[in-house]
Amino acid sequence: MADQAMATRKAPLDGLRGGSPAATVIPAAPASRVALRASAEAVSALSAALGVTLPVRPKSSASTGKRHVLWLGPDEWLVIDEDGADLMSAAASSNALHSAVDVSHRNTAVIVSGPGAEVAINSGCPQDLSLAVFPVGACSRTTFGKAEIVLFRAAEDTFRVEFWRSFSPFVFGLLSEGAVDAAH
């Protein structure tokens, strides 16, 4: 019998490194992600089930350890678990009415880090990323060039940029160019 071919999963930006001394652009480690939609009545049950209090203010996020919940809209959140935990069954255990879609492999992310991180992202993103307007923990869905991204400020000089994996060459390329420009 012929040898069976084994498919190995390949991350979209595997092994790539970009950026400049001002801002490094590095693909984030694989994580599990859930696009979560629920009405206001289900928020407390889902918060308890996920172990993170779902934020209800615009542009805000909440984190417990390596699990982050980002506010995207009045009834929509992006849940990211950097440890790859099973978020779907966690959400299902809430017994509250909600919609959860596993988007772990639809999305990919890069970490933009360094003193020029704001400038690098602003090369394609129209939002004001100054600390007064976009503080640590702030998050927002927005645009980057012609792609849609979700921005999350993990630290003063570190952003997590989430986007669809089909856009990854475009976003990574433009971010790297922006990071090089930020060094000048």
Add this chain to the structure above:
Amino acid sequence: MLLIYCPYCEEERAELEFRNGGDAHIARPTNMAEISDEEFEAYFFLRENPKGVIFERWRHIHGCGRFFNAARDTVSDRFITTYKAGEPKPVLDAEPKTPATVETYEALEGAAQ
């Protein structure tokens, strides 16, 4: 670039994040099967296309994803106010004044003659 105030995100965002959704406050007839073709045409196709203030639906598609309504001046492109979907038409204080510097078609044609 225009900055548009999103009533759900509670801040101004760049117009790149938004999409226009046509006229606001168009009520869908509840007796759709019974109305005449003319009445359907009036509901479905006919729009005012005013020169001046227009009430429109906008969607913050690359942000919170929500539809909301906006009052906009079609001459100057200025957003007068925005409000959440489902809320009644706001009473606008006065007819917004179009700044004299706005180059309308009529003004340019007038100068050419």
